[in-house]
Amino acid sequence: MARTLGELAAIARGQWRGSCEFDRPLAGVSTDTRQLCAGDVFVAIDGDRFDGHRFVADAFAGGAVAALVRYDRVDDLTAGDGPCLVVDDPLRAMARIARDHRRSFTGPVVGVTGSAGKTTAKEMIAAVLGHRFRVHKTPANENNEVGVPRSVLALDDSHEAAVFELAARQVGDIAYLADVVQPNIGVLLNIGTAHLEVFKSVERVAKAKGELLDYIRDESCVAFVNVDDCVIARGAKRTKGRLLGFGLRREGHFSGEGLVLDQEGCGHFSLQHTSFPRTSFQLRVPGRHNVYNALAAIAVGVECGIEPSESATVLSDFAPVGMRSEFLRNRGIRVINDCYNANP
Known part of the structure; x- marks a missing residue:
């Protein structure tokens, strides 16, 4: 420091x-x-x-x-x-x-939030950025008011990019963390019913998670949002920075097309983007939800100068994070271990 x-x-x-x-x-x-x-x-x-x-x-x-x-x-x-x-x-x-320390860092800083998938998306984004940069990322899922400042303080001169995972259990939490992180790239994955016992309504979940968009302050910054999530779409225009979408169903700047899930549930799709040739992706993590995480990572990569074809190579080797979409095999039986959390 x-x-x-x-x-x-x-x-x-x-x-x-x-x-x-x-x-x-x-x-x-x-x-x-x-x-x-x-x-x-x-x-x-x-x-x-x-x-x-x-x-x-x-x-x-x-x-x-x-x-x-x-x-x-x-x-x-x-x-x-x-x-x-x-x-x-x-x-x-x-x-x-931590906020003061963050000011001395000039590389890309990504803030990731959503009701589910934050850790996997953070790891995918870090993997894609790692193709070109020395990346600092949130350890494990230290995504709260203790872990995020501590992770920001671990930034040093050896790092060229950073990815931080931001979580909320009440309105105001994301604003508190984003004020520390000061992201110039924001990723809003989804709005769901996690922690509804605290938030009381999906609308309040959206209000809390959407606080990230308030910290994408001008045209030098960009927010990537899931355009297939109707709740996100309704509130996304609150950002003052550039607003770009990713998704599978609605038209976005990063559109996944032709999605097929193989026998293990892993996604195979192509990316449609006006600036690049159509690119095919083969994931090793199961589930349609992980395709959205991959699209977010691809979008961040493009923003940081990494072409989709490079991201395709990285993501084809991406392995699941422990206890999240993790394959376990024993005596011919396959188990998908996704028990880290219990989001409905």
């Missing part, structure tokens, strides 16, 4: 308690003392089942140079532990630091 400890207070909106080496460069940020590296700043996050402030002393013993702590917990800490940056909310302070 390019910042120093002295600059951290203004970015995180905090005040220092204890002496600090203000000129010391930041090595990194950690929320887990088990993964903390010497020179990191430890972020004391509290949750329903954990209390990060209990581990501040352990963080300093492990080599942390400072800790972000909540203002009403600072008196619980031992004065000799080490320098603490006192903030209103360590989690939000970490998001501010």
